Amino acid sequence: MLLSAVTPQGNLPCIMTGNDAWVDRTQTPLISFIVWQIYLRTGNRLFIDMAYAILARNNAWIRTLRDGNGNGLLEFGSSDMGQGLYKGTKLAAKDESFMDNSPIHDEARWNEKSRTLDCEDVGLNCLVCLDCEMLAHMARLLGLSEEAKKHDGAAAALRQRLWSGAFVKSVAPTSFYPLLCDAASKEQKKHLLKHLDDPKKFGGDFGLPSVARDDPALADNVYWRGRIWPILNWLVWNGLERAGEVEAADRLVDKSWRLFIKSWESRRLSPENYDPETGEGLDQPDSDPFYSWTALLPFMKHAQVMNFSPWQGWQLRNEGGDFAVGPVITPLGAVMVTRKNGTLSLRRGEETVFTSEKQGRITPA
16 A cells, blocks of 8 residues: 555655545655565565665655755655645644654744755654665665665765754754664764663663653653654664664663553553653553554564564574574574573474574574
């Protein structure tokens, strides 16, 4: 459904329902990242064959129509197409970010001429950079070497431009996204990590609030003004993993699991978002009690045992006590992952296809 909704101009609409079509706004550019991970996990390039051309057009659409001032960095916007609700307003542009009421947009102004906000969002630019990188992987797999070079070049240009300009007052977990697209230097990574566990910034028992804890907007505790959102924890965790910050990544996984299990064990709830202080999921009326992306929280816990990433590939982790996980999909088919007495094993049906006594992270041979 998502890919079939592509517009003639190449955009993947932000929303497409029976009642409304936000063709003036685009999907958050995360689809390539997800499609590539599906390929790594399954070894099946079906989704890439189906999606690559559409995703490449969407990437070009974003980089063309969301650079309102032509400086190479991107802004959220609302293009002059369709009749979607709020089209051509600041609210529409904020909706495109999926962080609709986030205080990071409070200072931004709507530019009618460019049809974008006048604020270049670090999260958007990092995700588009990541999108370019994933498209390059796909293009190489498909034998499209020249297109791969173009995607790599676009990603490199965004990384180079990212650390310029002034800053807005409010800070969100999107400020950690440079880790996700490999745009942070060693010193910049060190500085970012200081804020991750700082109780005045993004520290806490349950993961990352959607705005820093010392921001007055946290007290609003409404949607993206303070609430903890699983998608933010997951994206920042991916960035920490890519940066090799394993201990920090593990701490975020533990917090995310604690958050998820709090509502799941007692009430079998998988809330859309959570209170940043208590971890309660239904203390606000605008939190859905069962939301699909909240599955990212237990996914992160599962990934501590076995993960597929664009950077480390297929990795298993032989640590801790005994466990059994599965069946899970891998390039070898559906397998069970078990650890007993320090030995990690993969079993496909009755067949043991891999064992190792090596401790820590390992790659199946």
